[in-house]
Amino acid sequence: MPSTRTIGLSAPYLDEREEELVLDVLRSGRLSLGPSIDRFEELFAEAVGAPYAAAVSSGTAGLHLLCHSAGVSPGDEVITSPYSFVASANCAIYEGATPVFADIDPRTLNLDPAAVETAVTSRTRAVVAVDIYGYPCELEELQAICRRHGIALIDDSCEALGARYRGTPVGSHGTPAVFAFYPNKQITTGEGGVVTTHSEEEWRLLKSLRNQGRADGGGWLEHASLGFNYRIDDIRAAIGIGQLEKLPEILALRSSVAARYGELLEGIDGLGLPLEDDADHIRSWFVYVVALPQGTDREAVIAFLDERGVQTARYLPCIHLQSYMRDRYGFREGLCPVAEGLSARTLALPFHARLDESDQEHVTRSLGEALGR
Numbered sequence: 148m149p150s151t152r153t154i155g156l157s158a159p160y161l162d163e164r165e166e167e168l169v170l171d172v173l174r175s176g177r178l179s180l181g182p183s184i185d186r187f188e189e190l191f192a193e194a195v196g197a198p199y200a201a202a203v204s205s206g207t208a209g210l211h212l213l214c215h216s217a218g219v220s221p222g223d224e225v226i227t228s229p230y231s232f233v234a235s236a237n238c239a240i241y242e243g244a245t246p247v248f249a250d251i252d253p254r255t256l257n258l259d260p261a262a263v264e265t266a267v268t269s270r271t272r273a274v275v276a277v278d279i280y281g282y283p284c285e286l287e288e289l290q291a292i293c294r295r296h297g298i299a300l301i302d303d304s305c306e307a308l309g310a311r312y313r314g315t316p317v318g319s320h321g322t323p324a325v326f327a328f329y330p331n332k333q334i335t336t337g338e339g340g341v342v343t344t345h346s347e348e349e350w351r352l353l354k355s356l357r358n359q360g361r362a363d364g365g366g367w368l369e370h371a372s373l374g375f376n377y378r379i380d381d382i383r384a385a386i387g388i389g390q391l392e393k394l395p396e397i398l399a400l401r402s403s404v405a406a407r408y409g410e411l412l413e414g415i416d417g418l419g420l421p422l423e424d425d426a427d428h429i430r431s432w433f434v435y436v437v438a439l440p441q442g443t444d445r446e447a448v449i450a451f452l453d454e455r456g457v458q459t460a461r462y463l464p465c466i467h468l469q470s471y472m473r474d475r476y477g478f479r480e481g482l483c484p485v486a487e488g489l490s491a492r493t494l495a496l497p498f499h500a501r502l503d504e505s506d507q508e509h510v511t512r513s514l515g516e517a518l519g520r
């Protein structure tokens with residue numbers, strides 16, 4: 148009999164503080180281009196240890212702006228990970244470039260720097276690295292490759308707010324980074340994103356580009372360049388301020404939920420658990436993704452869990468095998484064997500800061516049964 152209890156995949160962590168901040172904005176009458184955006188950006192820059200932050204309407208918008216400002220153009224190639232959300236590749240396509248997929252490291256699920264090096268050609272303009280599932284990518288190796296070849300590096304940190312690489316937060320290492328705030332992320336603004344940069348010039352350019360190419364100090368109807376409407380508004384920035392105030396609490400809660408999953412799932416033979424942190428890589432928990440044992444019928448597991456009221460998701464399908472990618476670029480199976488093999492076996496379990504112990508026990512017990520363990 149189907150379960151009457153449903154354990155959802157994700158949930159935002161909001162309380163009266165966000166309500167209060169949103170009400171303040173509504174009552175102020177400054178719904179866009181107001182002071183909440185500046186405050187959100189200041190707090191965000193501080194949280195990730197970056198000198199400059201520009202808030203935008205989504206993570207995708209932020210990635211697009213960085214491709215645009217890196218000069219990505221028709222005829223260029225942009226290397227990224229096949230094991231990511233489509234925006235990591237789409238941002239290059241928006242500028243007329245061709246996405247090139249380098250395979251991932253099976254341990255970290257992030258770009259394998261050696262595969263990136265092999266994928267570089269004379270047409271490569273940029274690399275979009277990804278901190279998938281909040282696990283920091285091999286940034287220093289990628290920075291060295293990009294420096295050597297004179298190409299731009301963009302860090303898609305949309306899933307990694309709060310992660311730490313080699314001792315300091317993702318976002319603090321000089322490479323421009325993008326963070327995203329859809330409601331399943333560590334913090335949410337509903338929709339929204341932030342680009343961090345260490346260059347004041349780039350920061351000014353990003354703020355102009357998100358605002359229809361308006362120049363600093365210019366009039367409302369004066370446009371210095373072809374820009375976009377990628378602005379965030381003050382209502383969403385206010386939610387973001389409330390979220391940042393409790394970021395340490397959110398990160399700690401998510402870490403303890405993940406640790407509990409680790410203990411509960413330890414005994415399931417053949418199940419791959421998320422990679423543990425090490426001295427150089429501290430994950431910020433975004434989702435809890437397991438790799439099912441080789442040969443498992445994943446669809447049957449999903450259906451079994453669904454009957455038990457446990458929501459799951461096929462994280463992540465390979466980007467190059469999406470139908471629009473196959474049709475447009477002719478990508479096929481075999482291009483990135485490591486990513487393809489893992490993508491067919493990985494599964495996201497319900498995960499959020501308020502997931503309680505009994506729900507986690509129900510999830511793990513049901514998964515064990517589904518796997519016949």
Ligand SMILES: Cc1ncc(COP(=O)(O)O)c(C=O)c1O
Binds near residue numbers: 303306329
């Ligand atoms: C790795 C990655 N890149 C980019 C994005 C795009 O962010 P958004 O949904 O805010 O456009 C997301 C979020 O879904 C993501 O997980």
